[in-house]
Amino acid sequence: MIELDNVHKAFGPKKVLQGVTLHVPQGTSLVIIGGSGTGKSVTLKCVLGLITPDAGTIRVGGQPVGGTDRDAFLARFGMLFQGGALFDSMPVWQNVAFRLLRGALKRPRDEAREIAIEKLRRVGLKPDVADLFPAELSGGMQKRVGLARAIAAEPEIIFFDEPTTGLDPIMAGVINDLIREIVVEMGATAMTITHDMSSVRAIADDVAMLHDGVIKWAGPVAQMDASGDPYLDQFIHGRADGPIEAVR
Amino acid sequence: MITGTLAGLGRATLALLAGLGAGAIFLARTLAAMLRPPFYAREFGHALLTIGYFSLPVVGLTAIFTGAALALQIYAGGSRFEAEAVVPSIVAIGMARELGPVLGGLMVAARVASSIAAEIGTMKVTEQIDALVTLSTDPMRYLTVPRVLAATLSVPVLVAVGDSIGIFGGYLVGTGRLGFNHAVYLQNTVDFLEFWDVASGLIKGAVFGFLIALTGCFYGMNSGRGAQGVGRATKSAVVAASVLILAANYLLTEAFFSA
Ligand SMILES: Nc1ncnc2c1ncn2[C@@H]1O[C@H](COP(=O)(O)OP(=O)(O)O)[C@@H](O)[C@H]1O
Numbered sequence: 001m002i003e004l005d006n007v008h009k010a011f012g013p014k015k016v017l018q019g020v021t022l023h024v025p026q027g028t029s030l031v032i033i034g035g036s037g038t039g040k041s042v043t044l045k046c047v048l049g050l051i052t053p054d055a056g057t058i059r060v061g062g063q064p065v066g067g068t069d070r071d072a073f074l075a076r077f078g079m080l081f082q083g084g085a086l087f088d089s090m091p092v093w094q095n096v097a098f099r100l101l102r103g104a105l106k107r108p109r110d111e112a113r114e115i116a117i118e119k120l121r122r123v124g125l126k127p128d129v130a131d132l133f134p135a136e137l138s139g140g141m142q143k144r145v146g147l148a149r150a151i152a153a154e155p156e157i158i159f160f161d162e163p164t165t166g167l168d169p170i171m172a173g174v175i176n177d178l179i180r181e182i183v184v185e186m187g188a189t190a191m192t193i194t195h196d197m198s199s200v201r202a203i204a205d206d207v208a209m210l211h212d213g214v215i216k217w218a219g220p221v222a223q224m225d226a227s228g229d230p231y232l233d234q235f236i237h238g239r240a241d242g243p244i245e246a247v248r
Numbered sequence: 249m250i251t252g253t254l255a256g257l258g259r260a261t262l263a264l265l266a267g268l269g270a271g272a273i274f275l276a277r278t279l280a281a282m283l284r285p286p287f288y289a290r291e292f293g294h295a296l297l298t299i300g301y302f303s304l305p306v307v308g309l310t311a312i313f314t315g316a317a318l319a320l321q322i323y324a325g326g327s328r329f330e331a332e333a334v335v336p337s338i339v340a341i342g343m344a345r346e347l348g349p350v351l352g353g354l355m356v357a358a359r360v361a362s363s364i365a366a367e368i369g370t371m372k373v374t375e376q377i378d379a380l381v382t383l384s385t386d387p388m389r390y391l392t393v394p395r396v397l398a399a400t401l402s403v404p405v406l407v408a409v410g411d412s413i414g415i416f417g418g419y420l421v422g423t424g425r426l427g428f429n430h431a432v433y434l435q436n437t438v439d440f441l442e443f444w445d446v447a448s449g450l451i452k453g454a455v456f457g458f459l460i461a462l463t464g465c466f467y468g469m470n471s472g473r474g475a476q477g478v479g480r481a482t483k484s485a486v487v488a489a490s491v492l493i494l495a496a497n498y499l500l501t502e503a504f505f506s507a
Pocket residue numbers: 011016034035036037038039040041042043
């Protein structure tokens with residue numbers, strides 16, 4: 001479904017991705033782990049076409065990214081950004097229903113609002129949040145609104161960039177279950193970035209570890225603990241010493 | 249030492265040329281985005297309100313003080329040739345052709361170019377622009393086009409209001425302080441002001457409005473990362489918009505002058 005082949009990306013002198021190769025079959029959930037600043041977010045943005053790789057190919061459903069019909073391409077995606085990226089000029093419900101209020105999926109306002117409130121409920125938010133502005137919400141609530149916006153138009157491919165960072169453990173559990181549910185129920189293909197190992201175990205079919213610009217290890221989540229890979233082991237157990245330097 | 253200076257000069261020139269090139273590309277993309285749907289009417293209405301309507305106070309205040317000062321200066325100059333009677337007509341002509349559009353444009357640049365650059369720059373650094381794209385919405389059509397259109401249409405209106413208020417400022421000083429007769433002052437204003445005086449000023453206003461919104465959007469969309477990036481984008485937008493207004497004003501005046 002999503003195939004990255006030898007993708008490179010540098011920002012000026014800083015080489016971020018140096019040959020990333022990944023394959024996500026349709027309807028599966030891949031979790032990308034790796035230290036901060038290793039290029040996990042950049043990888044997702046390359047797939048979405050928000051960042052153009054310097055080299056390598058990315059295909060989605062067999063089609064190369066950056067083809068002709070960009071709107072149709074993007075309509076298949078939902079994305080939760082690391083910082084939420086809510087539009088602070090509009091209330092929460094209009095954020096969630098953004099796609100449903102304009103463009104190809106446009107529908108009557110009250111219908112869009114109802115869908116938005118239903119999606120908010122799914123991420124554990126009460127209907128009275130709908131008319132607040134993003135700036136009035138806590139960080140965790142913003143994240144959940146971002147999640148509701150990502151799933152509002154029921155996309156086939158969903159990217160979650162650190163969905164549980166900044167949430168309390170209970171809410172993190174709710175979100176993990178929700179992501180799992182979306183993948184199973186909607187049959188969506190998912191790529192999730194997280195640092196949270198309980199999230200990895202709850203969400204992932206497959207795990208990929210990004211380090212030094214390449215995928216150091218990739219495989220089914222069941223094999224993660226017995227991989228024998230020193231990088232992966234250090235990351236899973238959160239050890240300060242090992243092959244990954246703590247100062248980066 | 250000298251080579252260092254020259255190298256610095258060369259770098260600055262290259263940076264300026266690169267900036268102009270990027271600006272020209274941005275201009276072309278804006279025009280292209282204007283020609284193809286969708287058009288976001290709600291955003292356009294909102295931009296009209298924030299750019300046009302809410303700029304009325306600052307443009308009005310600028311105009312009334314400018315018109316008043318202009319009347320005094322022209323009186324001072326005119327009295328040297330015993331030509332004090334020209335005050336009403338020169339105030340009107342000066343406001344309509346030059347000071348109304350230029351000072352109004354500069355005030356709107358300070359108010360609007362900065363706020364557009366800061367808003368769009370913040371959207372850029374908080375990934376809201378990326379989010380727009382992933383929600384199948386083109387930031388050029390959604391953010392740039394409504395602002396540029398709204399500014400192009402509303403700044404001429406602001407200029408017209410500013411002209412009237414400026415002429416009224418001259419009238420207040422002329423009749424209250426310089427001893428002009430009310431009726432004569434008004435008669436002189438109306439008799440000598442030509443259609444083209446006003447129209448040329450309004451055309452200037454439209455061009456200035458276009459430049460203000462375009463630079464605001466350009467610097468916002470190209471904002472660097474973090475709060476510092478947004479701050480720099482805001483400052484650059486105001487400086488660039490002001491310089492562009494003054495340069496465009498000269499070119500337009502030259503064109504209207506020989507026409
Ligand atoms: N638009 C950009 N311009 C310049 N550098 C960037 C940009 N986006 C990301 N980077 C750099 O790329 C590196 C990887 O970033 P990112 O993918 O966000 O890391 P993470 O793995 O924590 O998500 C970081 O060092 C970051 O500073």
